[in-house]
Amino acid sequence: MTLSGDLAAFAGRLGHSFARPERLIRAVTHGSLGGAAAEDNQRLEFLGDRVLGLVMAEALLRADPAATEGQIAPRFNALVRREMCAEVARSIDLGAVLRLGRSETRSGGRRKDALLADAMEAVIAAIYLDGGMDAARDAVLRLWGERIGAVQADARDAKTALQEWAQARAEPPPVYAEVGREGPDHAPLFTIEARLASGTAEQARAGSKRQAEQAAAAALLARLTQ
Template sequence: MGARSREDLAVLEANVGHGFANRGLLEHALTHVSASAARPESYERLEFLGDRVLGVVVAHMLYEHFPQESEGELSRRLADLVRKESCAEVAERWGVGPFMRLGDGEAQTGGRKKRAILGDMCEAIIGAVYLDGGPQAAEAVVRAAFAERMRAPGRRLRDAKTALQEWAQARRLATPRYLLAARSGPDHAPFFEVAVEVEGFEAARGAGASKRAAEQSAAQAFLDREGIEREDA
């Protein structure tokens, strides 16, 4: 288990708020691709599942907590709550870093503190809880981890595309361009990958079940990478 023994997983389980009947699922969720013999043995599939579980539970939380808000306002709150940065903060509160299973190279380059990996493992752990304890257990973990952040008073959020466009305009850059990079899946359940190009910067990519969602994801990826806040002043 890297820096911690298998027995110490009880500490992490307590932090997450779920005792695993199948502790192997938790170990799987903590295994980075750099420490696995094959990609299916890493956390990536659990991350895929956990991302969807997280989205559904947080959407339900927002629907309950903000009964007067529009679909657009709820969508912006959802995007903020489930973005990688937010998930990384949850993983840090859980104390995931010491329990990560990383390859030597990733460990030596600070992998235990990398926000992208922490965010991915947060989602993977949620996916593992879902498989181990079912929907109710996963919902309980998500609510405990994200409720305080959801209720915290803050400034109204702009959507990521608007924030990126205004940021570019303020610097007299051309309007960001969104290019369809790939489309996959059947017609009834398509999956889109989009790249956003900003003058003078490396393109950023995002994905989603619609072009609009993929564009928002790409814009958010750019904002996150460049450290740009998207809250109104």
């Protein structure tokens, strides 16, 4: 089996030459395409998540031998979370080679964080199965690149940080509410408000509720800590 031109170019961006090209084909095949479940990337996604986690844990421990588990954990979470995987996927144009069913294609599946993140993990698993742990480690470290060194020393997500701010002052946790939605179904734009019991609030907009909540929390936290 040989790779199509676009997949061969994608393999080049990954920096891995597949001994068994069908592994890469499966990694970019979404369940919406139909066919046997064993032919899509869900099982690879499960494996890739674990491989990515091990590589990142090793990299962070090696980069900061003096760091405690409490310091390493938020950095680790920042590097393996769905949004980061999707960001890396976009950097290598993974969306362009996804094999999707018609419904997912029409609904903008090539741009969705969830699909891109899952496929990124599946690709990592495909490299692992094809070339072993060394090949997977090399690919992950190369693709994540400067993101690993740039991860903040305190990389807690904004919602967690805001909740801890409130708890430290014996206040109830912040509340998040959707206050607006614009755009077509395949590319919505959500407006989310983060509000404290005191009434202090901030709003933010993003293409997913989760991203908008994080942005609203970050804006509110910035206001509170000025």
